[in-house]
Amino acid sequence: MFPSKVRRYDESLLSKLVLITNIIREESIGVLELYKKVKPKLSDLDAFISVLELLYLLEKIEYDEEWRVIKYVENDRM
Secondary structure (H helix, E strand, O other): OOOOOOOOHHHOHHHHHHHHHHHHHHOOEOHHHHHHHHHHHOOOHHHHHHHHHHHHHOOOEEEEOOOOEEEEOOOOOO
C-alpha cells in the first residue's frame, strides 16, 4: 500500500491521503459525498477506509456527529 520498487506512488495510499486531505481542507464533507468524489481514483472501498483511518490516527480529521461530516483538523503541536 506504500510506494516501493514494485508499487508506483500513484498506486499507493500516500497519494490517496493527499487527494482526500486536499478535499477535506477545502470544506467539511459527508463520508458518502467524499467517497463519490474520490471513487474514480481509488482501487476499492478498503483503500478509502484505510486512508480515513490513517488520517484519523494522525489527528488530521475528525467526525462531527451532529452535522455528520468529516472535518480537517488544524494543529500545531511541534
